[in-house]
Amino acid sequence: MNLVVVGAAGRMGQALIRVIHQTEGVRLSGAVERSGSPFVGRDAGELAGIGILNVAVSDDPLPVFAAADGVLDFTTPAATVEFAGYAAQARIAHIVGTTGCSSQDDDAIAAAARHATIVKSGNMSLGVNLLGVLVRQAAAALDEAFDIEVVEMHHRHKVDAPSGTALLLGEQAAAGRGFELADNSVRVRDGHTGPRPGGAIGFATLRGGSVVGEHQVILAGEGERVVLSHLAEDRTIFARGAVKAALWAHGRKPGLYSMLDVLGLADK
Numbered sequence: 001m002n003l004v005v006v007g008a009a010g011r012m013g014q015a016l017i018r019v020i021h022q023t024e025g026v027r028l029s030g031a032v033e034r035s036g037s038p039f040v041g042r043d044a045g046e047l048a049g050i051g052i053l054n055v056a057v058s059d060d061p062l063p064v065f066a067a068a069d070g071v072l073d074f075t076t077p078a079a080t081v082e083f084a085g086y087a088a089q090a091r092i093a094h095i096v097g098t099t100g101c102s103s104q105d106d107d108a109i110a111a112a113a114r115h116a117t118i119v120k121s122g123n124m125s126l127g128v129n130l131l132g133v134l135v136r137q138a139a140a141a142l143d144e145a146f147d148i149e150v151v152e153m154h155h156r157h158k159v160d161a162p163s164g165t166a167l168l169l170g171e172q173a174a175a176g177r178g179f180e181l182a183d184n185s186v187r188v189r190d191g192h193t194g195p196r197p198g199g200a201i202g203f204a205t206l207r208g209g210s211v212v213g214e215h216q217v218i219l220a221g222e223g224e225r226v227v228l229s230h231l232a233e234d235r236t237i238f239a240r241g242a243v244k245a246a247l248w249a250h251g252r253k254p255g256l257y258s259m260l261d262v263l264g265l266a267d268k
């Protein structure tokens with residue numbers, strides 16, 4: 001399967017190039033960065049620290065997509081919406097790891113999924129997706145006497161909050177409790193907040209240093225707490241999940257899928 005990495009010079013872009021190079025059944029056929037990037041024209045393998053692959057970074061996505069079977073996209077919401085249109089035009093699989101998308105961005109991605117097979121997830125790792133299933137089960141098993149809080153920490157460069165993973169875990173907790181996350185969540189607290197609203201799912205965000213990604217879901221009751229957590233030690237876990245998603249999506253009918261579909265965890 002021929003894969004394109006967009007945002008090829010980024011933290012995830014480089015991890016993806018390395019994992020594609022090590023994985024049977026896939027090859028890097030193209031690499032894309034934005035116009036004006038100092039990495040345009042450079043060799044993608046060299047950027048990723050694995051030596052020359054003879055794939056030059058391009059700033060012209062359309063011809064690169066036309067020669068590929070799938071695109072791996074960990075960029076920005078605006079870039080992802082643009083790439084979703086191109087992937088749909090080229091009828092290739094689009095694997096989206098980008099977080100921080102607005103509801104309008106998500107609508108545009110869903111529209112593109114009428115023509116392209118899109119897998120989108122706030123976290124592509126096996127561990128976090130399994131954690132999501134466990135969170136849903138715990139939230140369903142413990143009633144509203146247990147308050148649910150999601151705590152996350154990431155490196156100092158991260159630009160969106162709460163993280164895509166925190167929102168994914170919050171959505172699983174809300175599903176376990178039988179409501180929509182948007183209807184009952186507290187994303188920020190500051191000043192005189194008053195007591196905690198009953199049943200809400202709360203979020204807390206920490207940023208600093210080089211932390212790859214850490215998440216805790218705390219179910220806090222009277223006199224006891226259940227704490228479910230995931231620690232990402234290396235970006236390879238996300239890249240491996242994205243390549244797995246591309247292989248799964250190849251030849252599948254157009255639609256918007258999640259990593260739970262890829263991993264067979266959707267009905268667990």
Ligand SMILES: NC(=O)C1=CN([C@@H]2O[C@H](COP(=O)(O)OP(=O)(O)OC[C@H]3O[C@@H](n4cnc5c(N)ncnc54)[C@H](OP(=O)(O)O)[C@@H]3O)[C@@H](O)[C@H]2O)C=CC1
Pocket residue numbers: 006007008009010011012013032033034035037074075076079096097098099100121122123124125164238
């Ligand atoms: N779902 C998951 O499992 C994971 C998701 N992520 C998410 O992936 C995204 C990227 O993270 P990370 O790699 O750390 O970020 P980086 O900033 O390191 O990488 C993003 C790359 O995309 C490039 N880019 C931006 N706009 C365009 C464009 N229009 N065309 C081509 N390239 C573009 C950037 O270039 P420039 O710097 O020049 O703007 C940069 O090289 C974030 O949203 C993050 O939250 C991260 C890890 C795992």
Ligand SMILES: O=C(O)C1=N[C@H](C(=O)O)C[C@H](O)C1
Pocket residue numbers: 099122123154158162163164165166212213214232
């Ligand atoms: O920006 C990151 O680095 C990460 N982003 C994703 C998120 O927003 O949850 C996934 C992972 O935690 C790393």
